[in-house]
Every structure is written in structure tokens, then in C-alpha cells.
Amino acid sequence: MRPPWKQSKLDKLGFVGRGRSRHRPRNDPALFGGAYPFFQTGEVKAAELYLHEHSQTYNEEGLAQSKQWAPGTLCITIAANIAESAILTIPGCFPDSVVGFVADETQADTRFVKYSLDILKLRMQNISRGTTQDNLSLDKLLTIDFPTPPLPIQRKIAAILCAYDDLVENNTRRIAILEEMARLLYREWFVDFRFPGHECVPIVDSPLGPVPAGWTIRDFGNVAMNFDSKRIPLSSMARAAIQGPYPYYGAANVLDHVNDYIFDGQYLLTAEDGSVITAGGKPVLQRVSGRFWANNHAHVIQGKSPVSTNFLYLMMSGYDISGHITGAAQPKITQHNLNRIRVLVPAPELLAEFDDFVGPSFELLDSLLNANLNLRQTRDFLLPRLISGEIDVEDLDINTAGLAA
Numbered sequence: 001m002r003p004p005w006k007q008s009k010l011d012k013l014g015f016v017g018r019g020r021s022r023h024r025p026r027n028d029p030a031l032f033g034g035a036y037p038f039f040q041t042g043e044v045k046a047a048e049l050y051l052h053e054h055s056q057t058y059n060e061e062g063l064a065q066s067k068q069w070a071p072g073t074l075c076i077t078i079a080a081n082i083a084e085s086a087i088l089t090i091p092g093c094f095p096d097s098v099v100g101f102v103a104d105e106t107q108a109d110t111r112f113v114k115y116s117l118d119i120l121k122l123r124m125q126n127i128s129r130g131t132t133q134d135n136l137s138l139d140k141l142l143t144i145d146f147p148t149p150p151l152p153i154q155r156k157i158a159a160i161l162c163a164y165d166d167l168v169e170n171n172t173r174r175i176a177i178l179e180e181m182a183r184l185l186y187r188e189w190f191v192d193f194r195f196p197g198h199e200c201v202p203i204v205d206s207p208l209g210p211v212p213a214g215w216t217i218r219d220f221g222n223v224a225m226n227f228d229s230k231r232i233p234l235s236s237m238a239r240a241a242i243q244g245p246y247p248y249y250g251a252a253n254v255l256d257h258v259n260d261y262i263f264d265g266q267y268l269l270t271a272e273d274g275s276v277i278t279a280g281g282k283p284v285l286q287r288v289s290g291r292f293w294a295n296n297h298a299h300v301i302q303g304k305s306p307v308s309t310n311f312l313y314l315m316m317s318g319y320d321i322s323g324h325i326t327g328a329a330q331p332k333i334t335q336h337n338l339n340r341i342r343v344l345v346p347a348p349e350l351l352a353e354f355d356d357f358v359g360p361s362f363e364l365l366d367s368l369l370n371a372n373l374n375l376r377q378t379r380d381f382l383l384p385r386l387i388s389g390e391i392d393v394e395d396l397d398i399n400t401a402g403l404a405a
Helices: 041-046 060-064 110-128 151-190 236-241 309-317 335-339 348-387
Strands: 006-009 014-018 032-038 056-058 074-077 085-088 098-103 145-148 216-219 224-227 243-250 253-258 263-271 285-294 298-303 342-345
Touching: 032 060, 041 074, 056 060, 074 110, 085 110, 098 110, 110 145, 110 151, 110 348, 151 309, 151 348, 224 335, 236 243, 236 253, 263 309, 285 309, 285 348, 298 309, 309 348
Parallel strands: 243 285
Antiparallel strands: 006 145, 014 098, 032 056, 074 085, 074 098, 216 342, 224 298, 243 253, 263 285, 263 298
């Protein structure tokens, strides 16, 4: 019979310290624009296993008032987004709302600790509640017990779960390449007006500026179907009671999986809530394909012939909607305001030709998105069973080479 795993505090498994951003104000432009990546809590939350995407960089002055952490550091959020975590793949800085964990390689596998955090996240979020802004202090974090099987077991469990996350990461990179190829073609044809046969099409004046003859200006609501799900958001308790295979979306993000769906097909999701629209006014868009449930914080959009959903996706990805956002306390773009945005619509035959070019890429892209959905579901099914020891891996022949981080 396997002896019970011991429990350990995080600081017994390695070094634990808060990030650093001593300068005030923290957003002083004098700190930014250099060569040193700077990661915020939102970027930790957006990462899956590995953290490398960042929107800001520190310069030498920024670095001097901060601290650079090495690749392999586990970043753990303790404010704003509580108990989210991801592993640095490049040197980087982060503020004191993020804790860094550097494993003692004789005691812990960083990836195993990260997966344990995923299981313990709800408990940590409950501990953090009760203040004006939820906050998980470092002291509170260090009171939590982590399951600590022998190191070889940790590495085997990490290897199993990493196999799924590595496939997701590879698929995500392929998706980004396919999207960029489609986006470049869209820009060539519909922004720079260098579409096939453009030499023979005169440019004429329009309310949106010079455009090719035969193109029209229409309201967004005339080229897209903007569905209202009329479904109020489900609480986490309600979602837990109806767990199932269908993604549940709110404000353009997957919140959970439920056993019912509203929509079936290919759609775009964008957030009604202005808090998840970028500062530049560009909507956060997500392509979805298949069956899903969405609440009324997300616009669910489909193309209306002759405009395809693929064309809408590329068009909206670069569209500035800042002038259509309303509300001071909670900025949002309403269905009415979205539908009356004026957009440029190319000639139908050109739209059809474009769809013939990008259609196969988007079919592969959708296949990869669905593959990632299945991989995440399988990983999430295995995760609690592996971390608890319910699935015994001790006698499994698993290659753990390269997983000593």
C-alpha cells in the first residue's frame, strides 16, 4: 500500500518572493519602452502553462526599480486575478501583485506545483475575499498546504499533464500563423486595395474616404446577424451543478463547461462589457465553432450573405469602436450601437474570391481550436485525479527527461 503523500508549505519547496515595482506612479512612461519584458496579472491569467506574451517592457530605469526573474519561475497572482499562475519561459519583471516561486530542484517540480495551484485555486480565492479589492497576501499563500509526493512521482505527473499543454501550445502557435496569413491577405485586398484586378477598378469618393468603385457602405447590422442570447450569467455554483461538454462563454471568454447549449455553428464572440475591450477601442474577438452556451454579456455574431463570418472576423479585428462605447460606471457597446457602425463592404464577387482563398485556412484553424478544447477537457479531467494520487503513476514508465524545472 502506497504511503500517504506529505503536505508542504510553498516556502519549503523553494524560494518565494513578491515581484517589485517601487517607483510611483507605477505607470510612469519614463519606466517603459526598453528591452526587459514586464508581465502584469492579466497576462499571467491569459497564459495556459507558459508565460511569454507581454504588452509592455521596462527600460534600464524600469529595471533598476524592479527585479528580473529567470526562466522557470512560477508566477502566481495575488491581486486582481487571484491565484492564477504560469511559468516564465524568458527573463522578465513583474509587479508586487505577482509572487515568484523558484523551486528547490531537490524538493519540487515547478510544473507539478503549478498544477497543484490549479486545484487549490478556488480555496485561495475564497481566502482572499472580504476586502474592497480581493487580495491574497503572501502570508496567506504561505499557510496553504501543497501535496508533496516523492520528486520522481511529481515529475511523472507533470510529464502527463504537460503533454496535453504542450500540444495546446503547439496548436495555438499554428492558429496564430494561420490567422496572420489571413490577416495579411485581408489587408492587401481590403485596406491597401491591391486585390486581383484592382488596376481596372477606379477609386471614387465616399463618406469613409476614397474607395474602389462598386463597393458599398452599410450598417454593421445589415451585414451581420447579432444574436441576443437573453441568458443571464450563470453563477459558478450553477455551472458546477450542470457540468458538461459545451463551452460556456461570457464577455468573450470561456468561463466553464455546461451540459446544455444555445448556439450551434460558426460564430464570433465579442464582449458587451467595455472592460474587456482594449484601450485602443478594438474589440476582443473570439472565433467559435460548434455547440456552446453564451450569456448576455457577449455579442454572438454571424456573417450575413454575401459577407462571411471569416470576413467579419478579420474586419472587426482591426476596427476602432471606441466612439460607440457608452456608459461611465461600466463602459459597454450595446447591440444597437454595434449594429449601426458604418462598414465598407467589397463587391460580392470579390468577397467570394477572398473566401475561397482563406476558407481552407479557417477550416484548419477551427479544427485546431476544437482539438485544443478536447485537449483541455481531457487534461482537466485527469488533473484532480493525478494531483490527489487517485491515479497511481508510480509504476508507469514515463520519460521525465527535461522536466526537472
